[in-house]
Amino acid sequence: MSTVDTNEIVTRLRAAGCVFAEDEARLLTEATDSAEELDRLVAQRVEGVPLEYLLGWVEFRGIRVGVQAGVFVPRQRTAFLVDEAAALARAEGRDEFVVVDLCCGSGALGLALVTELANEVARIELDAADIEPVAVACARENLTSVGGRAHEGDLFAALPSRLRGRIDILLCNTPYVPSGEIARMPPEARDHEPATALDGGEDGLDIFRRVAAEATEWLAPGGHLLVEISEEQATTATSIATEAGLTPAIAHSPDLYATAIICTR
Template identity: 60%
Template sequence: MPSSPSLYDSSSRSSLVSALRAAGCVFAEDEAELILATARTPQEAAAMADRRVAGLPLELVLGWAEFAGLRITVEPGVFVPRRRTEFLVRQALAEVPDARVVVDLCCGSGALGAALAAALGPVELHAADIDPAAVACARTNTAAAGGRVHEGDLFEALPAQLRGRIDILAANVPYVPTGEVGLLPAEAREHEPLVALDGGADGLDVLRRVATEAPQWLAPGGRLLVETSEHQAPAAIEAFTAAGLTTRLAVDEDLYARVVIGTRTG
């Protein structure tokens, strides 16, 4: 049977919207459209709806998330890219529009690396994560760009020949304070790996590690970009400055996004 959403009659569509709304889905109409457009049969649509109503994140129900104009494959147990993180991508492209070596650290699904490579054209793309499930997912999402994905703890995962050559180092590090992880929405708390969320006592443990080592890996003029929260931004800036990076904070209030940008000037 063809997969066109037109196969679904209005009563089926209405029932799906009603079921999603009753389950607490705020954007029930939009989610219904995505499910119907993704499903290949009415039976598959019904099964997807059941999983969504049971509390599975929409992106895992669909098997993909939209990010920076791309359809990013997402798998169970892998961090789902957030739309606000598109701001980090835009900042990186504005800062280094001619970048040729790009690294996506703490890559999760590899969404950042895939988006940067899609915008920049041919680049040497690397991504790394400590989680094997994330590494496997990132390999799928960066394959079209020829990305090389490495498993390991931060910079330990990267090939030594990248030292001093990275133009864009995008690191979407975990930055939720340990004591606040339990306050996250259930979709994140129950379906995403703790290692991708928990940033330590003040949420900045991993950020500080990345900032400290980044200057050894950045090319002259290379940028490190890390997302953080409003109340963490001053301490994050301090960490970047202490590492010897020329630092500024970029803010998008509409997306509630803050990105700390550090430049290697020496």
């Protein structure tokens, strides 16, 4: 790879709008075995293909999570859901939990939570589900190391009946971008990630409404549903949760620019 001009790659990436051009150039270089392959990957990145698709992984809470084309790329701010879920589990101080990662994408949330609690909780039963077949295949591979299972289907319909009324922690990164704002999203998300992982309907909360409406049937008594939302959606989301018979609380992370609604049965 001695013939590769790193400065030229950085210049190409920066011209394409890549904010972290130096880091991306390094990662792409490390991911290839030839100058020709590197040039092909750089060309794809310049065209807007997500870096994570080209690398085949994304780092999420210190874990390398496999991703592929057509799978939602977990955002770093969504680690806030894992932080909050881990805090809830620690506060309860139990040695066994049933965890579900709904709208799981790559399975990053469930994987990160189980990894976080691995040395503190004796047993975690982990299931995940998504409507996109490629996401389910990706999640299955990612969750193998922690004994998790991934299921294909629409929200709770994908889950095995054995989980009904038993879920202690329900992580659910529902799509919450209002339909009218999809066109203003960065091209690498808008043009490459599945619409089912982005479009939340007119106010961005359509999928959350569906999840909240069924959550009380699936959560264990005292179980928690954690969902990422925008700060502007907090009031409406709180009303939705209350009407569904859940007790809601809003949490913010200024550092991660993240907002979550935590609903308890």
